[in-house]
Amino acid sequence: VIVGANGIGTPRLLLMSASERFQNGLANSSGLVGKRLMLHPHGSSAGIFDDDLEDWVGPAGEQLVSLQFYETDKSRGFVRGCKWILMCTGGPQQMVERWDKGEGTRDEPFWGTEFTRKMQDSIGHMMEWQIINEDLPEETNYVSLDPTLTDSDGLPAPKIHYRTSENTRLMLDFHLQRSLESLREAGAKKAWITRRRVSSGHNLGTCKMGNDPETSVVNRWGQAHDVPNLYLIDGSVFTTSTGVNPTATICALAKRTATYIADNARQLEVAS
Structure with a gap:
């Protein structure tokens, strides 16, 4: 599942997807979904x-x-x-x-x-x-x-x-x-x-990327720490806004994540 609704739409979808297993929203064990809006x-x-x-x-x-x-x-x-x-x-x-x-x-x-x-x-x-x-x-x-x-x-x-x-x-x-x-x-x-x-x-930063599941929502590939088959490919994963227009960076991250999914899918390693 690939989500690209950017810094407001993506956290909204995750927060609406609360369940018995994910009581604070999907992929939100860190409590950072929606936080750090820039x-x-x-x-x-x-x-x-x-x-x-x-x-x-x-x-x-x-x-x-x-x-x-x-x-x-x-x-x-x-x-x-x-x-x-x-x-x-x-x-x-x-x-x-x-x-x-x-x-x-x-x-x-x-x-x-x-x-x-x-x-x-x-x-x-x-x-x-x-x-x-x-x-x-x-x-x-x-x-x-x-x-x-x-x-x-x-x-x-x-x-x-x-x-x-x-x-x-x-x-x-x-x-x-x-x-x-x-x-x-x-x-x-x-x-x-x-x-x-x-x-x-430019709505950025509400699903932070990082290596530590306790302090971030997705890993370096945009893959949710809590939900292995969920990937985010928009500005929500930014750790800082930078002082420049974000479109090119968003496109580069999306292409990088897509390549990662395709490469791992060939080896039947994409989580499901």
């Missing part, structure tokens, strides 16, 4: 330049990446770091959100007489950094089953318990300030923080 809080900053940057050209993806401040430097007051991503900034609708909701600009006049001037200044003349935190695993951040709320099938909905840690807040503040400095040094005539969010949608 969400990749992130922010962004933007700068306006006199040059025509054609910043609306191209897909909404990474055009340049910096890991300059990615490694731990305890003198900053926190551990770990962030990835910086230079993004194209899109068209008028996205520009409105940056002016109207950005930190430091949401109280500025925008609508009415200022609208045309600010849109002309920014469209085609903006550079934006996306900052992705390495959210750290904490057992106080977790997924459980909601005691009352159900889905359309009458099954318990997942309940998210999450508070952004002090380390993550300090990390994000530091990186956003450095990103503003970089924009100004590059010649921006105006720079501001455009977004600060708790979650990026």
Whole structure:
């Protein structure tokens, strides 16, 4: 049985699969199913330049990446770091959100007489950094089953318990300030923080991988310690979120687990 419902769906399925044998949920002898949820809080900053940057050209993806401040430097007051991503900034609708909701600009006049001037200044003349935190695993951040709320099938909905840690807040503040400095040094005539969010949608870490069944849910192959024919192939097995997008790592782990299953199945060694 292979499960790939990621950091919220996978623990939900395991917790719903409680039985007389697995009273706290399937594969949960460690008590860690659902624990250590990581969400990749992130922010962004933007700068306006006199040059025509054609910043609306191209897909909404990474055009340049910096890991300059990615490694731990305890003198900053926190551990770990962030990835910086230079993004194209899109068209008028996205520009409105940056002016109207950005930190430091949401109280500025925008609508009415200022609208045309600010849109002309920014469209085609903006550079934006996306900052992705390495959210750290904490057992106080977790997924459980909601005691009352159900889905359309009458099954318990997942309940998210999450508070952004002090380390993550300090990390994000530091990186956003450095990103503003970089924009100004590059010649921006105006720079501001455009977004600060708790979650990026990367739901990770709720079924920890490890060698010790007492402190992890699955082994190095994604195989559940308690249920030998159960494999997890998603971001729930992450031991830390890292500060980068998790998709490539999830794909690599899934391929690795699939290869392990296939190789052992040939020798009739896959548990059943």
